[in-house]
Amino acid sequence: xxxxxxxxxxxxxxxxxxxxxxxxxxxxxxxxDYYWSWIRQPPGKGLEWIGYIYYSGSTYYNPxxxxxxxxxxxxxxxxxxxxxxxxxxxDTAVYYCARDLLVVPAYMDxxxxxxxxxxxx
Amino acid sequence: DIQMTQSPSSLSASVADRVTITCxxxxxxxxxxxxxxxxxxxxxxxxxxxxxxxxxxxxxxFSGSGSGTDFTLTISSLQPEDSATYYCQQSYSTPYxxxxxxKLEIK
Numbered sequence: 001x002x003x004x005x006x007x008x009x010x011x012x013x014x015x016x017x018x019x020x021x022x023x024x025x026x027x028x029x030x031x032x033d034y035y036w037s038w039i040r041q042p043p044g045k046g047l048e049w050i051g052y053i054y055y056s057g058s059t060y061y062n063p064x065x066x067x068x069x070x071x072x073x074x075x076x077x078x079x080x081x082x083x084x085x086x087x088x089x090x091d092t093a094v095y096y097c098a099r100d101l102l103v104v105p106a107y108m109d110x111x112x113x114x115x116x117x118x119x120x121x
Numbered sequence: 122d123i124q125m126t127q128s129p130s131s132l133s134a135s136v137a138d139r140v141t142i143t144c145x146x147x148x149x150x151x152x153x154x155x156x157x158x159x160x161x162x163x164x165x166x167x168x169x170x171x172x173x174x175x176x177x178x179x180x181x182x183f184s185g186s187g188s189g190t191d192f193t194l195t196i197s198s199l200q201p202e203d204s205a206t207y208y209c210q211q212s213y214s215t216p217y218x219x220x221x222x223x224k225l226e227i228k
Contacts, residue, residue: 037217039165047157047165047208049217062216063122096164105153106212107170114164 002027004097004112012091012119018084022097022112029078030055035100036080037108038071040093048093052100053080087119123147123211127220135228140196142223144209149189153213156185156194159222160205168207169194201227 008020022036029036035052042048051061053071061069070083084091094116098108124147134140144154152172157165167176169185172192182197196203204227209220 046221047210047219049210049219051216060215064216105151105155105171107155107167108157108165108210109167109170109176111164111166 002099002110004099004110006095006097006112006115008115008117010116010118012087012117013121014088014119015086018082018087018091018117018119020082020095020097020115020117021079022081024078024080024099029073029080030075033102035102035106036071036073037098037100038082039096039098039108039111040091041096041114042090042093050082050084089119091117092119093117122216123150123214123218125209125211125218125220127207127209127223129223130221131224131226133226133228134199136199136201138199140199140203140225142194142207142209142225144187144192144194144220146190146192146211146213150211150213152188153211154185154187154192155210155212156183157208157210158203158205159208165208199227203227 003025005023012018037052038050053059068085073080094114096114097112099110100108126145128143154172156169159165173185184195206222206224
């Protein structure tokens, strides 16, 4: 049973870079069958898809965040990571990682439990 | 970006009721529509993919229908554990987008 677990600092100062890691267990991130996504949810609000990465390193980012986002993968550690630069209070959210099945149509079938990131000085 | 609009934003229903939630896309997305359930403090859980396919382990009282721009999620006989917020999501084109959510309360 594949499981995903987010980790990283819960508090980030404004203008700094938010860095999170998603560790995949029970399966290989190098499987060609999936994209690996990041999604966030501000307090009391809906879901926003940030972007995804394939095990080869190819990425797609939401244009609304593209200038500030970097998603990377470390297949040796079975992890993928999110970096969001120049954060403001508007980036305060629960951040989820998810497995995105590479079929047509695609869907996100396994999610991490989420990690709360607060942007505050 | 494709805009997803759900209705209603919230609803209250009784156990054993039949409940329907609607999701409308701003352009045709064929059958590229997924439904998720999110209980308070929890991660979203996939219920329905590709508009009408039931995810493994999801109770059969959940069903999905629709294509093009209009989709529905139906709960045939509401149970107390169905109290949650429900989101639709399109995977027709990137960036993926979600509806604003429908909060379902049990009376």
